Amino acid sequence: MAKRMDGLKKPWFHVLLALAGSDLHGSGIAQEVERLSDGRVRMWPVALYGSLQELCERGFITELTDTDDLPPDATEKKRYYRIAPTGRAALAEEAQRMAALASEALRRA
């Protein structure tokens, strides 16, 4: 897997962060991202699903199938996503990178 020197792509980070809490479906992710960022980050549909597609391909997240334990409010029509261990690792790595940056910024400020 290629490691990006400048960290995760921003939308990916937000999606992983949203999914780190619980399994969600598409627009649920968008809402969670918006909530977590105090309304500052809005993910529009195509960008959202484009990211989901790529995250799936990279194995960062998985799409839940019927055999998986879907959340109780799940309906047939919605696709639910779950963060995979690699995704969690990437998220943690990114968070550490950001924390390091932040503490450096605080030290200098």
Add this chain to the structure above:
Amino acid sequence: MSERTRAWYRALLRILPQGFTRRFGRGLEEAFATRLAAARGRRLGRTRAWAAGLVDVLLSAPRLWLKALMHVSREPPSHPRIGMLAPISQDLRVAARTLWRSPVGSTIVVITLALAIGANTAVFSVVNGVLLRPLPYPDADRIYLIDAVWNASDEPHAPFPGGDVQFLEREATSFEAMAGMTAFRQNLLDTNGAEQIEVGLVTPGIFSVTGARPVLGRAFDWSDSPDQIVLSHAFWRSYFGEDPAVLGRTVNLDTHPVTIIGVLPDDFEPYLPEGYGWPQRVDAWRLPNFTTSNGDLWNATSLQAAGYRIIGRLRSGATLSEMTAELDNLALSRRETLTDHAAVEFGLAARPLHSAVVGDVRAVLLLLFGAVALVLLIACVNVANIMLVRAQGRRREMAVRVALGGGRQRIVSLILTESALLALVGAAGGVLLALGGVRALMAVAPAGLQRLGEVGLDGTLLLFVGGVTVLCTLLFGLAPALLASRTPPGAALQASSRGASECVRQRTHWLVGAEVALSVVLLIGAGLLLRTFSTLQDVRPGFDYDRLLTFSVSVPGTKYDFPEGTARFYNQLLSSSVEVPGVRSAAVVWPIPLEGQTWSGLYSAGAIELEEQRTSNYRVISAGYFETVGATLTEGRTFGAQDPRNVAVVSRSLVERAWPGESGVGRRVFATPWGGPPVEFEVIGVAEDIRYGDIREDPSATIYFSLEGWSWADWEFGAVARTDGPPLAAVPGVRLALAGVDPDVPLARPRAMRGYVQDLISPNRFALTLFGTFAGLAALLSVIGIYGVMSNTVSQRTRELGIRLAMGADPMGLVKLVLAQSAAVVVPGVVVGILAAAWLARFVEGLLFGVMPTDPTTYTAIVTLVLVSTAAASLIPARRAATVDPVEALREE
């Protein structure tokens, strides 16, 4: 999300690869629905959500497509399906790969299309927002503007006195609501300082007609008093900082206490046509039924006191003929009871408010829309050219396909798919350009258009872009598609056959000729507008508007008595203003010239009989007015301090009309500067005519009254000051001078007189800027077209040219040969263009001033420009022809 919205969004998603939408379609729709729901209730929320949704799709599309295509190309080829209509996705894949393989050509095509489609989308979005979309009121198509018609005057749309407003509101049954409205300027005094504001005097019907509900507090009705006012949202924000505690607060309007009872919504804006003296924005609203120191305007029935405009909402179910019949009857009954109304053959006319407000803008916008459509046509011609040349290069490929059994249908569909893909990418780029373009467009738009500019992305606009894309595809894709499909396989496979290429060259020549013709039309239009604009810059309206400062002040009647107190105030202001460094002289005038306010009334020369009466402009001035603005007196003198109240200066055209060929000084005129019975004035001077309304229009008769006798209180007056430097630099000094006279009277609307002139010609500037841009674009495209065709010709004839040179032909002769060929394409195009322009010029006639639609100078200049630039474009390939190396050329094939 409604089914319709869902369908629109689904249509938009078609831009994306099918695999992606098939997998995520439902989720995408749902996510967009959430966005739309979140946007609800916000200003322009839906429009913004749609815009963001579109940008989202367009931004992601290239990446998703690249992914989809790369994914496909890695797979083994699917079963060859020869001679059958393959699924469109297969064509799309082949097309995308083909276009990818010639990136330069594809990029040029996409850029050309993006520019043309972008310009069209931008102009259309303005047309859509201004002309097509209704005014922002519920059931706006039922709102009518009602005008008074006075047959005796040249005023086509006259205002009403308050008495007529009351009469119509009471009697007209075909309207469910009616509103009388007028505006004037008063000083608002509060803890935040003194500010002159626009006060709208309206009947409560305005809220039913426009459907406006206050966002704070309540609106007024007839049970309220005129001392209860409602604020506009913008003024509430700018003066009170959106403080909700303003409700119930008492402020002073010209030292008279009034109470704030409500705030209107942000989008509440009653529109009236330009030229109706209606201000750009109104700050506060109150009932009209109060008296000022000038008397009771509300209950006046005399047409001398007319100042109100009326709009009404047609009762649902009432027909237009019922309305007209009723208005005619009401006008008749008015004539029977009132001598004033009988004298002018008073009539009533109603027209839809929307078309009345849009008025002149419609012609300008449609003209620009026509121009930009021509640009699109030219762009399509250029692209068709490139496609034809490309199709020619691919004759062998097509021939092989046909020979192997690929049906013609299949080939046409393949090439059309290529065209569609190009058009689609171009359209996507165009929409992005248009989003920025609209903003640029509104920046140069005339003020009236800016007010109306509810411009945004909506279904209609998307439909338009879709239509344009399909149209482009057919325009530039069909010819090469048919050409390719018609090529006989045998001929195409013979490498050196020239039959087909000759055919292509013929076609491209035709196309480029058409392109030249179209751009000549646009260039001539732009040329005419340019000449108009430069003529307008030189028009002198009868006074010198450079380095002339204007501002307005109004004094409260509670503090200054009429007319002595107010005259004393203004004279003090003038004498301390000229003390300000940089101010040479100063004078009072109302209404301010060219500012848009009008004041006119009847007059009669030498007799009081009503049928002798004509209308004239009225103006109140101080003695130094003519000197300050640089106007001349042709006879007599200006006002002096010892003059009685009933002396007047009149304009030269009035003297010529009333006493042709004779002197005006010493004559008597009857006029009614403030309603009431006619007053007799002695003419003491005659002034050169001044164009007060519009610098383009002939000046009309004017009567000047002296400030000493007619300077009302509770009314706005204008002042002009001649400055040494930039007019606005003198404002702080004059403000101080005014504060020295009375600190409670604010200086309002300081502006350079030149600014009003610029406003007047801003529609011309708007038309010129856009038309010029489009014409420039068109010219550029046709020069590129000529260059392309000529260099293609030369490279196809390299062999022939080489032989000629080898046989001893003169290189200069070859240059001439190529130039002659280019002329054979260009000259017919120019001729057709001139004829078309002469025929089409009548559409711009309304925008022209001081130049004929068939102005020979413009035509000559444009023809020269086109001939020189196309010759220059052909010179490059011509030089190449002359420097062909015969040996190389012969070896080539």
